[in-house]
Amino acid sequence: MKKLIKTVIVKADERGLLFHKGSYVKLLRPGTYRFAAWSGHDAVILDTAKPFSVKGKDLSVFRHDAELLKELEIVDVQDNEYVLHYEDGRFSSLLTPGAYAFWTVLRNHSFERVDIRRPELPKxxxxxxxxxxxxxxxxxEIASYERGLLFFNNVFQRELAPGKYYFWKGPVSVQVKTVDLRQQQLDMTGQEIxxxxxxPLRLNFVCxxxxxxxxxxxxxxxFDEQVYIMLQLILREYVGTMKLDDLLRVKQEVGAxxxxxxxEKNEAFGVEFLSAGVKDIILPGEVRDILNTVLLAEKKAQANLITRREETASTRSLLNTAKLMEENSTLYRLKELEFLEKICDRVGSISLTGGGNLLEQLNSFLGARAGESKS
Incomplete structure (x- = not known):
């Protein structure tokens, strides 16, 4: 048997919306409601812990009901903004352009509007x-060794220090370009000059x-390419005005x-050049062979000069020794004994012929020399 009475129960954490033949009539607070089945009335039960939303119905349908509005917080979000929604002081959601309604029965709602035409999130x-x-x-994110350059719609805004930065995705184009502030090295290898x-030679240079x-x-x-070209031109200007021998002699001065x-270009390029120097000078094979020959000849000449100096010093020493022995007979006698000792050290065996005693012969030899010295 078909029911003649329709019963609607609204709980304490709920609210009901009464419709008559599809048109909104009024708000139903907690309680029990009965309607005749043929009256054309119907009710939609909503959970007050959730946002206000009725399927198939726009929010504007309910704005005329003053009693309903007492229990709702309505937020209209414009095209150029976002709204941060907080429930009981805690962040709940972000609201994009549109109309929103929230029950104020169980929770307190607060809202923070942000203009996304200002892309940076509020500090x-x-x-x-x-x-x-x-x-x-x-x-x-900007690292500790970097700096960020902030652009809005390709217009420079400011420099960003190391840290984290958030920007809205909105109508304004945001670009952050990072620049490394650490010491950097530019290598120029095999530069032909x-x-x-x-x-012709090749230079390996570094700065x-x-x-x-x-x-x-x-x-x-x-930037890197222009610094490279500037370095290349300076090197060509310097090396091109020097002869090879001069260049090899003052190689350490090239870097300075x-x-x-x-x-001189520090300010124009926004940099500080710290150091520069020649790593290698690479010569053609035939030039290298010639230099090696010259070097070998120079070393031989130096060796010969040293040998001559040593021979001259030795001769001078012998002359001084001879003069001393001529002036001092005792020194002469000691020198004789020294040489005799050296001779005896080298003698392995002695063969005698004609008889006679060896010791007597040596004594007579030394005695005869001593007599000559006294006279």
Missing amino acids: ELSAAVPPKLAGYCMLT MTEDKV QYRITDPLKALEIRG YVLNRLS
Whole structure:
């Protein structure tokens, strides 16, 4: 048997919306309601812990009911803004452009409006909120050795120090370009240059620099390439006015000259050039062979000179010894004994012929020499 009475029960944490033939009539607070089955009345029960939403009905349908509005918090979000929604002081959700309504029966609601035409998230925003907005904002991290350059719609805004920065994904294009402030090295390898005396050679050169003005460095298109070309031109200018022998002799001075010239461009490039120097000078094979021959000849001449000096010193020493022995008979006698000792050390065996005693012969020899010395 078909029911003649329709009963609707609204609990304490619920609210009901009464409709008559599809049109909204009024709010139903907690309680029990009965309607005749043929009256055309129907009720929609809503959980007050959830946002106000009626399927198939726009929020504007309910705005005329003053009693309903007493229990609702309505938020209209414009096209150029987002709204941060908090429930009982805790972040709940982000509201994009549109109309929203929330029951105030069980929870307190608060809202923070942000203009997304200003892309940077408010500084007073809790650090726990941005990670929950991944779909609506972008994160940029600047390392401790970097600086960031912030652009809105390709217009420079300011320099960013190391840290984390969040920006809204909205109508304004946001770009953050990072610049490395650490010491950097530029290597020039196998640079072919011709000296003043038409000797082709190759240079391996290196210089170190550090960026001091990130914006200036960023404004130079192809920064690394332009620094390389500047270094190349300075080297060609210096080496091209020197002869090979002069270049090899003052090789250590090339770095100082180049560094001095590079330092003149510090401000224009927004950098500080720290050091520069020649790593290698590579000569053609035939030139290298010639230099090796010259070097060998020089070393031989030096060796011969040293030998002559030693021989002269030895002769001078012998002459001094002879003069001393001539003036001192005792010294002469000692020298004789020294040589006799050396002779005896080298004698392995002695063969005698003609008889006679060896000792007597040696004594007579030495005695005869001694007599000559006294006379």
